[in-house]
Amino acid sequence: MEAWLALEDGTVFRGKSFGSTGIVTGEVVFNTSMTGYQEILTDPSYCGQILVLTYPLVGNYGINEDDFESDRPWLQGLIIKELCEYPSNWRCRMKLDEFCSRHGIIGLAGIDTRTLTRRLRSCGTMRGVIATGEQDADSLIEKARQAPPISGRNLVKFVSTKEEKVFGNGPFKVVVLDLGVKRNIIRFLIQNNCTVYVVPAWTPAEEILSHRPHGVVLSNGPGDPRDAVEVVETTRQLIGKVPLLGVCLGHQILGLAFGGETYKLKYGHRGANHPVKDLKTGRVYITSQNHGYAVDEESISAGEIVVTHRNLNDGTVEGIRHRTEPIFSYQFHPEGSPGILDTTHLFEKFVSCF
Structure with a gap:
């Protein structure tokens, strides 16, 4: 069946559909990763x-039971x-087409x-619409704009x-405020001897502290950090x-909690090869990223926060820490492990504060 993509600027693409059928709207973004599509789809x-x-070729190793x-x-x-119709991998349990159709x-x-x-x-990130079957291009463009x-x-x-x-049964208690947490964050906390309590995003600070946690993690998640007003207030408390650790959206939430500002990037950072420099050691890490907003450095430069990491592509803030308290956060995903494990030590750094 034919399928269409229309962007709000009037651009239209025509191709073939797979997975489900119908019509959906959303913010159109791109990810430059060469592999890991199952992890990306379930993020x-x-x-x-x-x-x-x-x-260019997606679906070649199918969908397995482990990488959600x-x-x-x-x-x-x-x-x-291009969709691979015949995946080849010993862990494959389902084709990508079937997975998308099922969900x-x-x-x-x-x-x-x-x-x-x-x-x-x-042009920057735009709203768009995907539709299957026969469609009127002008009508789709208007749907994208609306x-x-x-x-x-x-x-x-x-x-x-x-x-x-x-999750887990370690000696350290860690509460994860679930803003859209990825399972690998939980896995690395467990590997670092933590019992992990994953709680709803709207959990008040008093209830979080009632667990008597050794630390609290503000997880990754979707959307504009300024919309999560309740979470920002909880973080302030x-x-x-x-000890606090913020990852991705959690990093932005922490910046807002300290009185900073965030702003929307032109087209975001989504991929597995973004270079990030540790400003203390001078070491450069290749990181996995998925975000459309960033912390405004000027808004936090005169306060209690120090910038610790910087994106070498565009200079944006990739890490911050408090000057005296055990509080730090990262815009990139230390659990993402894009072929390397050299940022997973940041979980060890967090646990060492307990």
Whole structure:
């Protein structure tokens, strides 16, 4: 069946559908990773977005039972150049087409994803619509223009757990405020001798502290950090009472809690090869990233916060720490392990504060 992508600027692409059928809207973003599409699809941070994978062949190792970052995919739609119909991998249990169909994800294949990516890089992230079957291009463009933006929707409430969950059996208690947490964050905490309490994003500070935790993690998640007003206030109440670690959205939340500001990037950072420099040691790490917002450095430079890491592509803030308290956060994903494990020591650094 034919399928369409229309952007709010009037650009239209026509290809073939896979997965589910119908029509969806969302913020169109791209990820430059060459592998890891299963982890990407099940990352809650993509809630509300239509994802473009720039690597041309997708689906070649299928879907397995081990690489899920959450219980299901959260993205609105998936756009690729070529779909592999015959995956080959000993762990494969399902084709990508079947996986998307089972979870109601509309896929679009057979378009020039390089042209689309260049469009998003030059014009910035845009709203779009994916539709299957016969469609009127002008009508689709108007639907894209009427689609709700990411900001103003507080997407965290859709992806957060609804009840407390406990993982591991280590001597250290860590509460994870679930803003859309990836399973690998939980795995690395368990590997570092933690019992992990995953709680809903709206859990008040008093209830979090009632666990008598050794530390609290503010997880990754979707959307504009300024929409998570309740989480920012909870974080303010935790400052000075327990060690804090922020990852991705949690990093932005921590910046806001200290009185800083955040801003939307032109097209975000989504991929597995972003260079980040540790300003103390001078070492450069290759990191996994997935975010569309950043902390404004000027808004925090005169306060209690010190910038510790910087993105070498565009100079944005990638890490911060408190001058005296055991509080630090990272814009990149130390659990992402994009072929290397050299940032996983940051979990050890967090646990060493207990």
